[in-house]
């Protein structure tokens with residue numbers, strides 16, 4: 387009988403329809419304008435969005451690409467990473483980070499994360515060999531890693547830094563934005579990202595003119611302005627229609643980030659002090675970090691039981707990456723053991739965190755979590 391009682395509230399993990407529903411007429415106006423101009427590939431909306439992104443980040447070049455994974459591969463390629471080169475990355479990431487390294491012929495070397503769920507600095511040091519060429523910090527969950535320490539390792543060992551900034555547009559460390567620390571960085575505009583479009587999209591940013599030139603040509607088949615092709619490229623352009631949509635959303639980006647930080651603060655207030663859950667660093671915990679809360683990832687005792695209980699109460703949650711750190715994909719050839727990451731992944735759970743989530747939703751989610759452990 388109890389099973390048939392409808393939950394008091396429905397809080398989906400992510401409301402994909404909500405992306406459009408809430409701003410239907412504005413979005414249709416943006417799209418209609420592009421469609422009426424027939425402006426589909428490498429048009430002014432893309433150039434405008436790239437300029438906005440570069441200005442926002444304070445970088446010289448922002449180059450729209452088809453998705454962040456391509457962007458990472460293009461950036462690694464432009465950095466000269468290739469066959470036999472080892473690139474260190476945190477295993478708690480999307481397989482895309484490693485996939486991009488593999489794609490250019492490099493060897494992805496997964497390392498541990500720390501209590502903030504970001505790359506662990508001492509593990510980087512332990513994993514450096516004479517084949518290591520680069521570090522790929524992943525600015526995960528909307529937070530930027532401790533880049534001072536990473537920068538100092540890279541300086542000492544002569545390693546390049548290519549940031550996977552897919553989840554962290556606008557996040558800062560000591561006032562400096564994610565994506566601006568290394569030679570180049572890639573961002574994702576996948577729909578569920580903080581800045582998302584209606585399909586796939588990404589961008590690479592860099593201050594280096596040669597890297598930028600490499601990526602601008604290689605995203606478009608290696609074609610140069612004069613028509614000559616002197617290197618192999620691919621087709622990885624950011625659609626102009628998506629760029630126009632992104633430009634529209636980007637104009638409201640500060641409000642978006644503020645709202646997410648507000649929700650994170652609510653979670654933090656409600657759940658602090660409850661022993662069964664470990665919270666991510668709160669929005670105002672440290673002067674050094676400004677987090678944009680792409681995700682709100684907790685660690686929870688009896689995680690699977692909690693997830694089921696929340697689901698039965700209408701609350702959607704997700705275990706990031708399907709519950710696997712990258713090195714746990716043994717069929718890809720990884721043989722590392724990363725106990726900290728493995729334990730963390732077995733306890734990690736992401737709570738609803740997006741613009742469709744109301745304050746009351748957060749209070750409901752927190753009340754249910756407390757109810758679960760109280761029982």
Ligand SMILES: *Cc1c(COP(=O)(O)O)cnc(C)c1O
Pocket residue numbers: 453454455456479480482483524526550552553573574575576586587588
């Ligand atoms: C989303 C994501 C990617 C991949 O981005 P796409 O645009 O889907 O290629 C890479 N790394 C991380 C950490 C991500 O979250």
